[in-house]
Amino acid sequence: MARKGKGRVLVTGVAGFIGSHMAEGLLERGYGVVGIDNLSTGEARNVPKGVRFVKGDVTRDADLARAFAGGLDGVFHIAGCASTIRSFDDPEADLRTNTLGTIRVVMRCVKARVPRLLYASSMTAYGFVDRLPVRAERAATRPVSYYGISKYAAERYALATGERTDLGFGFGVTAFRMFNVYGRRQSLTNPYQGVASIFIGNIQRREPVRIFGDGEQSRDFVHVSDVVDAWIRAFERPAARGRVFNLGSGRSVSINELVRTDIAAFGLDPKTYPIEHHPARPGDQRHMRADIGPARRVLGWRPRVPFRRGMADVIAWAREEAAAAARPRPKRRG
Numbered sequence: 001m002a003r004k005g006k007g008r009v010l011v012t013g014v015a016g017f018i019g020s021h022m023a024e025g026l027l028e029r030g031y032g033v034v035g036i037d038n039l040s041t042g043e044a045r046n047v048p049k050g051v052r053f054v055k056g057d058v059t060r061d062a063d064l065a066r067a068f069a070g071g072l073d074g075v076f077h078i079a080g081c082a083s084t085i086r087s088f089d090d091p092e093a094d095l096r097t098n099t100l101g102t103i104r105v106v107m108r109c110v111k112a113r114v115p116r117l118l119y120a121s122s123m124t125a126y127g128f129v130d131r132l133p134v135r136a137e138r139a140a141t142r143p144v145s146y147y148g149i150s151k152y153a154a155e156r157y158a159l160a161t162g163e164r165t166d167l168g169f170g171f172g173v174t175a176f177r178m179f180n181v182y183g184r185r186q187s188l189t190n191p192y193q194g195v196a197s198i199f200i201g202n203i204q205r206r207e208p209v210r211i212f213g214d215g216e217q218s219r220d221f222v223h224v225s226d227v228v229d230a231w232i233r234a235f236e237r238p239a240a241r242g243r244v245f246n247l248g249s250g251r252s253v254s255i256n257e258l259v260r261t262d263i264a265a266f267g268l269d270p271k272t273y274p275i276e277h278h279p280a281r282p283g284d285q286r287h288m289r290a291d292i293g294p295a296r297r298v299l300g301w302r303p304r305v306p307f308r309r310g311m312a313d314v315i316a317w318a319r320e321e322a323a324a325a326a327r328p329r330p331k332r333r334g
Ligand SMILES: NC(=O)c1ccc[n+]([C@@H]2O[C@H](COP(=O)([O-])OP(=O)(O)OC[C@H]3O[C@@H](n4cnc5c(N)ncnc54)[C@H](O)[C@@H]3O)[C@@H](O)[C@H]2O)c1
Pocket: 012, 013, 014, 015, 016, 017, 018, 019, 036, 037, 038, 039, 040, 041, 042, 043, 056, 057, 058, 059, 078, 079, 080, 081, 082, 083, 097, 101, 120, 121, 122, 123, 151, 177, 178, 179, 180, 181, 182, 194
């Protein structure tokens, strides 16, 4: 197998939203990429060309052995059950995928002496915060959703393993508490995925938009290309070892504002568009905004995609997808 000049990285969850962008970013920067995914929420068509793809489950050691074969310089562990609501419906599945899956990946890294592991943690690790912006490595972590608990436990397994002095090799772990990541390829139909894409999918199909709670809760949206940039910078910087970084934009947007922006971007009137209000859901944090100072200083990183431009790009993509789906498929011969 070809080993590219810069090194070889395994991306777990490579067929998903963030994983597929990450693989693309690594390939563009000259890394060789192996990817593993069980295609539970991801789609095979998302896996970029040039990735050695292993269809497998991160909770299964035999599948991981296939993905680790040939040696790795790093693992970007992104596979996960990415839904707070689903974690309440099926806590065991959430725990198995997010926590047990991460333990298996971490232990494989140790066994194979992979020097670097980067982990996709979540802002849900914080729970309800009393001070904004929230600071990683300072703020209390009291997750209030089962998802937040399983992601935070996994983060601790990864970082605590990186701190072990008995391993006999330098194992550098970095975790990212990502806020609301958005961009192309985030599902427009899966009601469990990112809120921005859910609304865009609804509006494109002219369905009512459903807001849980009063809509004044706020979120910090960060474009997936900025997330990819931060991860690869961290991978390349020794100072990022053993650290946990927030990845957000440092700005927050209320859900009501997000809905109005999306409706207007489709050329529709936010005052007359059908909006349904439902009671708030369990585990819904109220206000969130990231302190991204440490990521700026240690990684030399800054988010580059402004919210409105990023959203306009997702809407353009959603339109392309709808047009492609509406085109008649060419008939097969024979
Ligand atoms: N999207 C966000 O805003 C956000 C924010 C914070 C953290 N995260 C974390 O980032 C990761 C990716 O999220 P996403 O938004 O790209 O979701 P996604 O559902 O698009 O991607 C997750 C991928 O993991 C795969 N997967 C799930 N279970 C697996 C298993 N047992 N073995 C192998 N593959 C498996 C899925 O098929 C999917 O392709 C998740 O771990 C999520 O918790 C996401």
